[in-house]
Amino acid sequence: MMERTFIIIKPDAVQRSLLGEIIGRFERKGLKIIGLKMMQLEDSILEEHYSHLADKPFFGTIRDFMKSTPVVGVVLEGVDAVNAVRLIVGPTKGREADAGSIRGDLSMSIQTNVVHASDSLENAKAEISRFFKDEEIFSYKKVDLNFVYSEDELSQ
Numbered sequence: 001m002m003e004r005t006f007i008i009i010k011p012d013a014v015q016r017s018l019l020g021e022i023i024g025r026f027e028r029k030g031l032k033i034i035g036l037k038m039m040q041l042e043d044s045i046l047e048e049h050y051s052h053l054a055d056k057p058f059f060g061t062i063r064d065f066m067k068s069t070p071v072v073g074v075v076l077e078g079v080d081a082v083n084a085v086r087l088i089v090g091p092t093k094g095r096e097a098d099a100g101s102i103r104g105d106l107s108m109s110i111q112t113n114v115v116h117a118s119d120s121l122e123n124a125k126a127e128i129s130r131f132f133k134d135e136e137i138f139s140y141k142k143v144d145l146n147f148v149y150s151e152d153e154l155s156q
C-alpha cells in the first residue's frame, strides 16, 4: 500500500554534517520526498512527540538534546514506506544496528542515533500532522515511479 512516513534528522547528524548523506540514502532507495524543512523544536512539541518516554529517566536528556540545534523533518512516500524506512534506519542502539542501516553505519549511540522514524502507520499520520502544515506537503508526479515499482505494486 502506498504510505507516507516521517523522519527527523537529529542534532547529532546536523552537527556531524550528515544531512546530505542521510537524505541521499532515502532518495537512492526510491522513496519520494514530499515534504522537507529545517525546524527548531521546542519543549511542547517534544513532550508530545516523546510522550511514550515521559516516565523514563533519560526523558529530560533526550528532550534537551533534540533542542540543541535545529533538526530537519522529512515526509517520505512509497509502497509500505513505514516499514521500509524503519529497516533503513535500524534499531535504536546504533552500535548494535546492522551495518548497511543508517544507525549501523553512522551511529555508536543509543541517544545520538542520527534519525527518528515513525514506527507505525498510525504514528506516521499523527507525526506528519504534528510537524507539517498541509501546505508543506507536496503532491507532484515523479518520473521514475514506473521504474521504482512494477505496475502491480502501484495498483495495490
Ligand code: ADP
Binding pocket: 053, 058, 062, 091, 092, 110, 111, 112, 113, 115, 116, 117, 119
Ligand atoms: P526509536 O527512535 O528507535 O523509535 P524510542 O522511541 O524507544 O526509539 O526512543 C526514542 C529516542 O529516545 C531514541 O531514538 C533515542 O534517541 C532516545 N533513547 C531511547 N532509549 C534511550 C536510552 N536508554 N538512553 C538515552 N536515550 C534513549
